[in-house]
Amino acid sequence: MHHRGSGHADQHRRRHRHRLHRRGCAVTVRTRFCPSPTGLVHVGVMRTALFNWAHARHTGGTFVFRVEDTDAARDSEQSYRHLLDSLRWLGLDWDEGPEVGGPHGPYRQSQRREVYRDVAARLLQAGHAYESFSTPEEVEARRRAAGQDPKLGYDNADRDLTDEQEAAYRAEGRQPVLRLRMPDADLAWTDLIRGDVRFAAGSVPDFVLVRGNGVPLYPFTNPVDDALMGITDVLRGEDLLSSTPRQLALYAALTDIGVAEGPPRFGHLPLVTGEGNRKLSKRDPESNFDVYRERGFLPEGLVNYLALLGWSIADDRDVFTPEELVRAFDVTRVSANPARFDVKKAEAINATHLRALPVEDFVARVVPFLARAGLVGDPPTAEQARVLRAIAPLVQERVVVLSDAVDLVRFLFTDEVEIDPAAAGRQLAGAEAAEVLDAATTALRELPGWTAPDVEAALKEALVDGLGRKLRQAFGPVRVAVTGRTVSPPLYESIELLGRDRTLARLAAARAAVPG
C-alpha cells in the first residue's frame, strides 16, 4: 500500500538535507551512542558508534555516550569497561558520558531508576499510560479464541478497565505492567537515510513501559533519556526501524507532559550482514570487534573500513583518514542498502594505511605485537631497536595487519631458527641444496665486508657464477636455512642484520639436516 520506490525516498532525503544544512547553525546537533554492555563488542555496533560520532563531529555537534545497562541478568562490569576501551582505541571520543561527565548525567541507566519512576508516574497520571493486568498467556488465549494469530500481540484489552475490574485484579495479587496508550493516528517520519516512512494507525499495540516488578524497559528508558539529554539525531541500525512508531508515540506523550520538546530526527543505518546476506550475528566470528584489534588492525584502518559500510567519500577513492571522514561525512548520503562485512576488503584498506605510516610510527605500533610474542622487550633494547628500525621498511610493505610482522622478523630475534618442515621439504631436500649451502658457507665465511651489497656479490659469485645456478635455485635453500621459511624479508638485508656468526651457524645447521 505504502510502497514507494527508492528514488522517491531520495528526493525527500535531499530536500531534508538542505533543510539540515540551512538550519545547521541554529540547532546544535546532539547524537548519542547507547550500547548495552552484554558480552562481545559487535562490529556493527561500533559502526553505529562511528556514524554517530562522525555526524556530531562533522556538524560541530555533541556526541553523547550513554550505557543502557538495565538488564541486570546480562550486563557485566567487564563488558562495560571493554566498551569504553574499544571506543577509545578506535578514537571515538565522547563529549558527555561515563568518566567524562556532563550536564545530563548520570549516563548509566542503572543509576537513573528515579528518573524513570518519576516519568512513568507522570505518564500514568496524564492518562498517556495505563496499568495492564493481562498475562501473556491470557492475551494469547484471547487472540486464539478470536481466530487471530497470537503473533499480533497484546490486544489493548486493559485500556479502559473499570475501578471494580482493577480492584478485582489487585485482589488476586496481580502486579500490573504500565503500557503506553498508542494514538489513533498514523505514525510517520522523514528518515534521514530512507525518506518518508509511515506506519498505519492501529498497527502497533500498546507496549509495555514498565514491568510488573517495577523495572523499566528499553522502549521506555531509551526515548526518555534521549529526550532528557536533548538528543536531536538518532542514528541506529535498521533492525530498530519498526520500533520507531512506538518511540514517536512515546515522544508525543513526553512532549505533552513537558519532558520532551518534540521528537528527534531518525536515521536508520543499513544492516551489516555476513555470508548469505543475513544480519551479522554475535555467533559469526567476524562480528567480534576484538579480533581486528588483536590481529593488529590500525584504528584508522578500521575506522576507514567501518565507514565504508554504508557510506562513501567519493566516486574514485575509498582510502581516507578519520579527519577526512569527519570533514566529508554527510548522514543523508548514507546508503539504505545492507552492507556485507568483507574481511578481505577491510584488510586491503588496513594494509594501505599501514604502508602509509612513517617508519618510526610503524615500529612503535608493531613493538607490542613482537613483545607479546617474546621476540623483543617493551621497550626494546638498543640493539633490538637498531635491528627493528633497519628491517621495518622491508616488513612494512609485506604485512596486512601488525601481527603479520611477528613471523616475518622472528628469525632476527632468536638464536636458533626453527625450520618450517614444509619449507625444508621444498628447499633443503637433495644434493643440490647441500652444494648450495656449502658454497654459500665458503663464500660468506671469509667475506671481508658484511653489508647487503657485499653479501649479494659474494653469494651471486659463488652460487650463480660458481655453481651455475639460477637465482631462484640459488637463494631458495639459503633463505630457508637463514630464516626458516620460504617467505621472508629480502635475503641480503636479512643476512646483513643477522650477522656473520648466526648466519654461518644456521647454514651449518641446515646443511647437517639435509638428508643424504
Added chain:
RNA sequence: GCCCCCAUCGUCUAGCGGUCCAGGACGCCGCCCUUUCAAGGCGGUAGCACGGGUUCGAACCCCGUUGGGGGCACCA
C-alpha cells in the same frame, strides 16, 4: 501470517532524466618488475532483477511483480 525496509559487477559503492554501449575499490585472472613474499605498474573479467507506464529521452521518476532482509517480548 502481519508490518516495514531494500534492489547497479561475486562484494562494497558512484550515479540526483541526456555528458553512462554505466565510474571506482576489494576479489579474481593475465602480463611487467623481481633473490622468496609483498609492494608497485599495466591490462582483463563481471552489473542496472523483471514487467508496465511517464518522457523526445529512464540505471535514475511512477505503479506492479519477483527476490532479499528486518521486526513483530514484562531482551536490548
